Every structure is written in structure tokens, then in C-alpha cells.
Amino acid sequence: xxxxxxxxxxxxxxxxxxxxxxxxxxxxxxxxxxxxxxxxxxxxxxxxxxxxxxxxxxxxxxxxxxxxxxxxxxxxxxxxxxxxxxxxxxxxxxxxxxxxxxxxxxxxxxxxxxxxxxxxxxxxxxxxxxxxxxxxxxxxxxxxxxxxxxxxxxxxxxxxxxxxx
Numbered sequence: 335x336x337x338x339x340x341x342x343x344x345x346x347x348x349x350x351x352x353x354x355x356x357x358x359x360x361x362x363x364x365x366x367x368x369x370x371x372x373x374x375x376x377x378x379x380x381x382x383x384x385x386x387x388x389x390x391x392x393x394x395x396x397x398x399x400x401x402x403x404x405x406x407x408x409x410x411x412x413x414x415x416x417x418x419x420x421x422x423x424x425x426x427x428x429x430x431x432x433x434x435x436x437x438x439x440x441x442x443x444x445x446x447x448x449x450x451x452x453x454x455x456x457x458x459x460x461x462x463x464x465x466x467x468x469x470x471x472x473x474x475x476x477x478x479x480x481x482x483x484x485x486x487x488x489x490x491x492x493x494x495x496x497x498x499x
Contacts, residue, residue, distance in 0.1 A: 365494065366397050367492060367493065368398070368400055368406075369391050369392070369490065369491070369492045370386055370387075370388045370389040370482065370490075371386065371388050371420075371482025371491050372385040372482055372489060373481050373482055373483050375477050375479070375480060376422075376471055376479040377476075377477055379473055380472060381431075382473055382478040382479065383403070383404045383468065383469070384469040384470065384479060384491065385402060385403060385404045386400050386404050387402035388482050390487070396409065397410040397495050398414075404468055405466055405468055406468070408461040408467070410495070411461065411462045412460070412461065412497055412499055413458055413460050413496040413497050413498075414458070414459060414460075414461055414493055414494065414495055415456065415457075415458045415493070415494045415496050416457055416492070417454070417492050418453075418454060418455050418456075418489070418490070419452070419453075419454040419489075420452075420453055420454070420488050421450040421451060421452055421479065421489070422450070422451055422474050422478055423449070423450050423475070423476040423477040424444075424446065424474030424476040425446050425447065425448060425474070425475050426446055426473075427472075427474060428443070428446070428471065428472050428473065428478065429441060429442070429471070430443075430454075430470070431470045431471075432468070433467070433470065434461065434465055434467055435465055436466075439457060440459075441455070446474055446475075450480065451474075453471065458496055460499055462499075
């Protein structure tokens with residue numbers, strides 16, 4: 335096996351001849367990603383849906399759509415890396431929940447405190463065309479999340495296409 339710089343492809347041998355196995359033409363031209371967040375504070379009591387009304391950058395339009403209300407709808411089946419990193423404020427217990435089609439696929443628990451506390455989750459998970467994803471954060475007392483805005487950009491939410499099913 336070797337990388338052929340002339341054809342920009344991985345060459346493999348079947349014992350008698352060499353053939354291209356993988357070329358750069360098989361790779362996406364750029365990362366398939368959406369990055370952004372919610373520009374408001376999660377001040378409601380109980381569960382707050384994390385809105386997605388602020389786009390930092392996006393190259394994934396043909397893979398999934400992002401509604402400003404927080405719902406992500408997948409158009410292309412595959413594995414996706416979903417991550418959130420933010421902060422919450424309150425002395426009570428808080429939780430973070432990622433849901434696929436209404437069923438939880440990842441949770442995270444907040445440690446109560448009197449200062450802004452980090453909260454995050456990351457998961458690689460399979461999605462079929464038509465599946466939906468939602469991020470909800472349970473308010474620990476004051477704010478479920480801080481605003482995704484300059485200069486701090488707390489509460490970053492990202493989805494990256496990781497590959498075919």
C-alpha cells in the first residue's frame with residue numbers, strides 16, 4: 335500500500351497489480367459543520383429549549399437543516415458528532431438533555447453553585463434522513479444558559495458530519 339502523489343490516491347496491491355483504493359476526490363472538500371448558538375438567556379423555570387438563532391459558520395446545508403427554534407432535521411443519513419459547551423447559573427440541580435426524535439440520547443448534570451458553572455455534552459450518534467435533534471437545558475435556578483454572543487461566545491453548539499452509516 336502506498337500514497338500515489340501523481341493521482342492523489344491510496345494504491346493497494348491485490349498480489350499482481352496496483353489499483354486506487356481511496357482518492358482525495360472521495361473526501362468532502364471542506365468540513366461538514368454547523369456552529370452557533372442561542373443569543374438569549376435561558377431564564378424560564380424548568381426545561382429550556384436551546385434556540386439556534388445565531389450562526390457562527392455553516393457548511394452543512396445539504397446534510398441537515400437548523401431551525402432557529404432549536405430543532406435540527408437531518409436530510410442525509412450518517413454518524414454525526416454533536417457537542418455543546420456552555421454555562422448555567424443557579425444553586426439548584428440542573429440537567430442537559432440531547433434528544434433524537436423526542437427520546438434522550440445524552441445527558442449531563444450540573445453541579446449546583448452560586449457562580450456560572452460549565453455544562454457540556456458530546457456524543458457521536460447515528461441519524462437517518464428525517465430524524466430530529468433537540469438540546470434542552472433544565473434551569474438550576476437563575477439561568478439555564480448564557481447568550482452566544484461576542485465577545486465570550488458561551489453556549490457554543492456544533493454538529494459535524496462524521497461519516498456514512
